[in-house]
Amino acid sequence: MAGDALTHDLAALVGGEHVLAGDTADYVADSTRTMGLVGRADAVVLPGSADEAAAVVAWCYERGVAIVPRGGGTGFSGGATPVHGGVVVSTERLDRVRSFDPLLWRMQVEAGVRTATVHRLARENGLCFPVDPGASETSRIGGNVATNAGGPHTFKYGVMRAWVSGVEAVLAPGELLSVGGPARKDVAGYDLTGLLCGSEGTLGLITAVWLKLMPAPPVALPVCGFFADAEAGVAAIEALLGSGVVPAAVEYLDAGALRAAGSTFPGGMPAGAGFLVIAEADGSEDEADELAEAIGPDARRPDPGELWRWRGGVSLAVIAQRGGKLSDDIAVPLDRLAEAIEGTVEIGARHGLEACSWGHAGDGNVHATFLLAPDDEDEVRRAEAAAQDAFALAVALGGTVSAEHGLGWLKRGQLRRQWAPAAVAAHRAIKVALDPRGLFNPGKKEP
Ligand SMILES: Cc1cc2nc3c(=O)[nH]c(=O)nc-3n(C[C@H](O)[C@H](O)[C@H](O)COP(=O)(O)OP(=O)(O)OC[C@H]3O[C@@H](n4cnc5c(N)ncnc54)[C@H](O)[C@@H]3O)c2cc1C
Structure with a gap:
């Protein structure tokens, strides 16, 4: 169809x-811009309500036009990048808090509400929304649901799916529907709510979600320890878990990540440190003492x-080394x-x-990272080849x-590495059943 x-x-x-x-610059790339991935859409649309969003999807679906859902554009896998043209549907105007019941620990928000807004509202009311991905000031709840996001505190509290009790979404060919709701449990049907969590825009456009909240933990007591190398640091992490305390978070940075970010570590970094472990107790001082004992005398x-402000800046400090990076999340x-x-280093x-690398050690989650200059095509190619090896290693x-x-665009097709053909076929059957024309975020995830 002609552009006009x-x-x-x-x-x-x-x-x-x-x-x-x-080609509006703010909508043609996500965080993978740092490795040079920029797409181009036929148009960018900003619906102001769920009904408008449904009308846009219905219009696109009828005419065979691809739909690329977009939240805050902070994704690290090119999921929101319009690599095959089509219409980018940005959720930024779907930004209403539809209901908030602090005494019932729940909230219904539209997909474009920023993650940090949910955190702030919860905090101001003595509550906590424990899913804390690193780019919360920019990412949006719909994007968090679509990527089934996690963060440091996922170790104790789980990823997004654990905190979503219902989803409103536009499915093909343009139907606005709801599954789940304010009830905290619902096992009546297949878990369509869970299916949309982590669907990366390939099954439908999420317009609103019901979120569960919890009372804010009484304390936040981080305990850190520096070690000579990964082996010593991971041994300390195993000792931490063996202590019987459930830490809220267990993070690590390896020697290379410390070279990039360690100079600004609060209180300074000891000379010769090759590995950092961060654990946090959120129950009591006694718990923090037990974590410190497991970490050792220099805790x-x-x-x-x-x-946590420092930890939030690690990714940027690593990028600053060479101007870009390819970072995976094995x-x-x-x-x-x-x-x-x-x-990863090998x-x-x-x-x-x-x-x-650095990451969420308690979950075994490693941000395997290869530094690059984004305008050096050879380096980008070598980083992509290195990422393939990191997937194979995982x-x-x-x-x-x-x-x-x-998986987005960068890791499209990688599911085949870890799932048997019959499992990949079941995954494919779900995609075909919900998106028979293949118009939701084509080319992404498991194309
Ligand atoms: C500095 C930094 C730190 C980060 N730390 C973490 C971390 O700790 N944990 C973590 O999990 N991630 C992290 N991320 C990655 C990113 O922030 C998350 O993946 C986040 O959930 C993406 O949300 P977004 O709104 O920016 O989504 P986008 O990037 O806009 O989109 C991501 C995917 O979701 C789809 N999508 C977006 N909105 C919708 C919708 N309404 N309906 C259907 N599909 C939709 C898109 O099509 C795309 O496939 C980090 C990113 C940065 C830049």
Whole structure:
């Protein structure tokens, strides 16, 4: 369809000022821009209500136009990047808090509400929404649900799916429907709510969600320890878990990540440190004492605000090394964590790239990272080859190619590495059943 006609028709649905040109810079890439991935859409549409969103999807579906859902564009796998054209549907105007019942620990929000807004509202009312992905000021709840996001506190509290009791979404060919709701449990049908969590825009457009909340934990007491290397650090993590305390978070940085970010660690970093373990107790001082005992005599107790602000800046500090990075989100069973961390550095060396990792150690989640200059095509190609080796390593160690960011565009097709053909076929059958024309985010996830 010619661009003018497309723009004209979409403008009739959402208003002319809410249809933008398909090459509008803010909508053609996500965080993978740092490795040079930029797409181009036929148009960008900003619906202002769930009904408008349904009308846009119905219009696209009838005409065979691809739909690329977009939240905050912070994704790390190119999921929101319009690599095959089509219409980017940005949820930024779906930003209403539809209901908030602090005494019942629940909230219904539209997909475009920022993650940080949910955190703030919960906090101001003595509650907590424990899913805390790193780019919360920019990411949106719909994007968090679509990627089934996690964060440091996922170790104790689980990923997004655990906190979503209902989803409103537009499915093909443009039907607005709800599954689940304010009830905290619902096992009546197949778990369609769960299916949409982690669907990465390939099954439908999420317009609103019911979120569960919980009373804010009484304390936040991080305990940190520096170690000589990954082996010593992972041994301390195993001792931590053996202590019987359930830490709210267990994080790590390896030597390379410390070289990039360690100089600004609150209170300074000791000379010769090659590995950092961060654990947090959120129940009591006694719990924090037990974590400190497991970490050893040099355990430190940084201020939680300072520590988590610093931790939130690690990714940017790593990017600053060479201007770009390719960062994966593999996960392995905890007893194979040291091998995954050391293996990442070895893979980088094999491809002539500096490599490092950090991540959510308690979940075995390793951000296997290869540093690159985004305008150096050879380096980008070598980083992509290194990432393939990191996926193979994760699967060989009994883990997964993605524990956090989803497959998106960068990891499309990688499910075949870890699932048997019959399981991949079942995955495909779900896609075909819900999106028979293949118009929701084509080319992404398991194309
Ligand atoms: C500094 C930094 C730190 C990060 N830390 C973490 C972390 O700790 N844990 C973590 O899990 N991730 C992390 N991320 C990755 C990213 O923030 C998450 O994946 C986040 O959930 C993406 O949300 P978004 O709104 O930005 O989604 P987008 O990037 O806009 O989209 C992500 C995917 O979801 C789809 N999508 C978006 N909205 C909808 C919708 N309404 N309906 C259907 N599909 C939709 C898109 O099509 C795309 O496939 C980090 C990113 C950055 C930049």
